[in-house]
Amino acid sequence: xxxxxxxxxxxxxxxxxxxxxxxxxxxxxxxxxxxxxxxxxxxxxxxxxxxxxxxxxxxxxxxxxxxxxxxxxxxxxxxxxxxxxxxxxxxxxxxxxxxxxxxxxxxxxxxxxxxxxxxxxxxxxxxxxxxxxxxxxxxxxxxxxxxxxxxxxxxxxxxxxxxxxxxxxxxxxxxxxxxxxxxxxxxxxxxxxxxxxxxxxxxxxxxxxxxxxxxxxxxxxxxxxxxxxxxxxxxxxxx
Numbered sequence: 001x002x003x004x005x006x007x008x009x010x011x012x013x014x015x016x017x018x019x020x021x022x023x024x025x026x027x028x029x030x031x032x033x034x035x036x037x038x039x040x041x042x043x044x045x046x047x048x049x050x051x052x053x054x055x056x057x058x059x060x061x062x063x064x065x066x067x068x069x070x071x072x073x074x075x076x077x078x079x080x081x082x083x084x085x086x087x088x089x090x091x092x093x094x095x096x097x098x099x100x101x102x103x104x105x106x107x108x109x110x111x112x113x114x115x116x117x118x119x120x121x122x123x124x125x126x127x128x129x130x131x132x133x134x135x136x137x138x139x140x141x142x143x144x145x146x147x148x149x150x151x152x153x154x155x156x157x158x159x160x161x162x163x164x165x166x167x168x169x170x171x172x173x174x175x176x177x178x179x180x181x182x183x184x185x186x187x188x189x190x191x192x193x194x195x196x197x198x199x200x201x202x203x204x205x206x207x208x209x210x211x212x213x214x215x216x217x218x219x220x221x222x223x224x225x226x227x228x229x230x231x232x233x234x235x236x237x238x239x
Contacts (some may be wrong), residue, residue, distance in 0.1 A: 007054035028176040066094040077116040145192040172178040187216040
């Protein structure tokens with residue numbers, strides 16, 4: 001993931017960059033951050049996934065920079081960082097995702113970043129795994145559930161006769177990477193794609209294809225709550 005931060009205020013750039021680096025580490029997100037104080041110097045627009053842009057900058061302003069970004073990256077998620085919400089109407093042209101007041105950076109930046117990642121992943125819809133040093137992109141729609149066998153993750157696919165991928169990774173890291181993609185960790189050893197949950201009962205969860213798994217007894221009520229919340233928000237908007 002490539003993230004752009006552009007603000008003519010160096011302190012703002014440093015604050016945003018540091019907070020995003022910390023959040024990426026917390027969520028096990030592999031990201032490269034590109035930080036600029038002069039929009040004219042930005043030369044990485046073609047690879048940007050998420051952009052945090054100050055609107056009111058001397059020379060080229062954030063709106064113009066966003067328009068240039070849209071020309072080469074139509075799906076980039078743009079968040080404007082500004083002192084004045086009055087700029088909001090101008091952002092409609094470039095389909096701005098959010099407006100972040102500079103006075104709210106410390107309390108809302110992480111929230112907006114998480115939402116931006118989720119929005120990006122809705123369109124990207126793949127997860128990258130490494131097998132024998134080779135990176136493989138797996139479409140989210142193809143994943144039924146993940147199972148841990150010690151230090152090995154077994155990824156069960158929906159198609160191809162329930163084929164599997166086996167690779168080294170911790171279930172905790174996979175959960176952090178995939179919870180924004182609609183996956184629910186129902187117990188220590190299982191992470192399931194909620195898109196394929198057909199029956200969610202107190203002591204059993206049935207997935208597509210008749211696969212039955214047992215949820216954690218301790219957290220069953222909380223798991224059911226998370227599933228129902230996801231279903232209400234996302235069930236009819238999967239791309």
